[in-house]
Amino acid sequence: MNVSRIFRPALIALLALMPLSVHAALEEVVNYEALEYSPANVEVFIRHLEAERANLLKELQAKYAEKSEKIAQNADLGAFDKMLSDARGLAGSKSDVGAATAFTRLQRVHYSVLANLDLGEVEPKLKRKIRFTTSMLGGPLILNVPQCYGPEDRIGERNAKEEAAHLFKPGGKAPVFLEELARMTPVEISRLEPGTDHPAISPVVPGDHYKAFLAEMVAMIRKQSPKLARFDPSYARRVLFFDDVDKDATSPKIGTKDRFGLKWKLKWGDEVHTDVAMTRLYIDLGGTCSDLKFYSGPGESILILDPPSKASPDAVHAFHELSSKLLASRFQFHADRYLLAAPVLKDKQGRVLGTGVVDQAMADRESLDPKYIGAYFVTFKECQLSLYNPAIRRLGGSPLSRLGAVEDRVARGSLIFNCWIKHKDMKDDNSRVAYLFNPSTGEFDRHVExxxxLGNVLGSWKSAGELNSFQTSFVTWQATTINFEMHPLYIPRSWTACTWADARWMALRIARLSRADYERIFAECGWPVFCQKAAIERLIARRNELIHPFRLDLDGIEPLPCDPSFDFEATTKSGKDFPVKSGKIRKDSALVRELEATVHPEGLADVLSRKND
Structure with missing residues (x-):
């Protein structure tokens, strides 16, 4: 990646000012040695897996000597078993058809397992600092795809070599090879699709898919054990039990458990709305998988603190203890701002104990263990809840810069998706490789990525969801490139390989969403309706901006009507109010101020970053 002379002086100055220790790595396993497909290399790979599995099993047996079920359920051990099974099948195959792709995918899973086990070499801090600063400062110059002045002209062999690999014609059973690509036009190439078995994209037309995805996930969760046979996410997240404070997270979170015994992360801050909306958008665009995330509004979820009988030093029996732990964490998070104002119980020193106390009636009503009688519970103005889904065995980060990613259409095209939603935090560790439960086999054998x-979107450089800072335009034209206005924290190498055809492929997927799709996607995110409208109008404006540079009109795509400069009138007790004027959420609006005080402590007009709470 070359640093332009235009911003080199600023880069040097910024490097001097920034500490070495603040940046996570773009790549999780920088020293991973990829193997080209050959029968001999498959055997080498198998030997590596066998040795690493043996080491992991030994560690697990020492850690869980009396808990064999913990070993059996370990995601990394299960992944080793699946990889070994697939690799041995590959070694015994007499056909090379698809073998190279299968071998690369196995190594991607392996990379992810090594990342999850922290077995990869850590990228030097100075190198991370340089990469981070270059990406952040030079984003609008670096984030681009080549300009295409002949979208309906044949590209020729030289340009064909720059296109993504393993692409198929709709309904095709064999990939399009280089010779045929050379005879195709950029528009024709953009209509090619990844294989139907691609781990990251489903062979569906973008649209209303999240409801079916959630239903499928719930059905798979119910098959995990008899006690989960009646699992319901709405019931599950109604009552949660405090478990721990997440000290390793990148935002203020606590661990909780529901009445089924499943774990949930409870999260506050500037991403509570965006993360929920974007998981739905991701699935509706054709993503194969997503974590299950839900918004919880005022008092909708009850957090029960530790029971009176728990005497551990880490026990949290009152809200002021939880608040103190979060304030003392690296986030210095003020949880008290999220506590519902009333009712509140306090001790003689004025410290907050909780919203209420669990009594016998509540224990009976909510089917609680009697040990919680006498425990304090709290309710919040808002929070986000993310399920540790037992139907997904999540591994580590997905490689975005190696092991086939640079040649992959989905990884390349994700440049357009992430710039469109202004997602600045695209590193390996913010993607996942996982094995999904397969009801037809009863095994975790469905590889997904x-x-x-996706929370750090639709906002400013510092704050997620600050819609006033989410521009209506993000595409700029240069003589030889089409550039995208964003200052990302990371730029995967797959993005720098994105061609005009790759970009057009993703732009077409985005363009196929309707206004009704957008409205449904944001309906459950917890934002007031005028914020939802602000997000939708701006996203549609940015969607429309993709039509001309990528000639989407050749596929019948037209601009969707939108009004990013709309006024929103609301009637309050005091009379008429305009929470939105000329597309901007007004911080001096009475309604905005009231909602910020009672429901949305992170702010609606000016959003407080979780790192500056």
């Missing part, structure tokens, strides 16, 4: 952290 997906973006797992």
């Amino acid at each position: 997906y973006q797992s952290d």
Whole structure:
């Protein structure tokens, strides 16, 4: 990646000002040695897996000597078993058809397992700092695809070599080879699709898919054990039990458990709305998988603190203890701002104990263990809940810069998706490789890859969801490139390989969403309706901006009507109010101020970053 002379002086100055220790790595396993497909290399790979599995099993047996079920359920061990089974099948195959792709995918899973086990070499801090600063400062110059002045002209062999690999004609059973690609036009190439078995994209037309996805996930969860046979996510997240404070997270979170015994992360801050909406958008665009995330509004979820009988030093019996832990964390998070104002119980020193106390009637009504009688519970103005889904065995980060990613249409095209939603945090660790439960086999054998952290979007450089800072335009034309206005924290190498055809493929997927799709996607995110409208109008404006540079009109795509400069009138007790004027959420609006005080402590007009709470 070359640093332009235009911003080199600023880069040097910024490097000097930034500490070495603040940046996560773009790549999780920078020293991973990829193997080209050959029968001999498959055997080498198998030997590596066998040795690593043996080491992991030994560690697990020492850690869980009396808990064999913990070993059996370990995601990494299960992944080793699946990889070994597939690799041995590949070694014994007499056909090379698809073998190279299968071998690359096995190595992608392996990379992810090594990342999950922290077995990869850590990228030097200085190199991370340079990469981070270059990406952040030079994003609008670096984030681009080649300009295409002949979208309906044949590209020729030289340009064909730059296109993504393993592409199929709709309904085709064999990939299009280089010779045929050379005879195709950029528009024709953009209509080619990844294989139907691609781990990151489903062979569906973008649209209303999240409801079916959620139903499928719930059905798979119910098959995990008899006690989960009646699992319901709405019931599950109604009552949660405090478990721990997540000290390793990148935003203020606590661990909780529901009445089924499943784990949930409870999260506050500027991503509570965006993360929920974007997981739905991701699935509706054709993503194969997503974590299950839900918004919880005022008092909708009850957090029960530790029971009176728990005497551990880490026990949290009152809200002021939880609040103190979060304030003392690296986030210095003020949880008290999220506590519902009333009712509140306090001790003689004025410290908040909780919203209420669990009594016998509540224990009976909510089917609680009697040990919780006498425990304090709290309710919040808002929060986000993310399920540790037992039907997904999540591994580590997905490689975005190696092991086939640079040649992959989905990874390349994700440049357009992430710039469109202004997602600045695209590193390996914010994507996931996983094995899904397969009801037909009863095994975790469905390899999927997906973006797992989509909260840092639709905002400013510091704050997610600050819609006033989410521009209506993001595409700029240069003589030889089409550039995208964003200052990302990371730029995967797959993005720098994106061609005009790859970009057009993703732009077409985005363009096929309707206004009704957008409205449904944002309906459950917890934003007031005028914020939802602000997000939708801006996203549609940015969607429309993709039509001309990528000639989407050749596929019948037209601009969707939108009004990003709309006024929104609301009637309040005091009379008429305009929470939105000329497309901007007004911080001096009475309704906005009231909602920020009572429901949305992170702010609606000016959003407080979770890192500056």
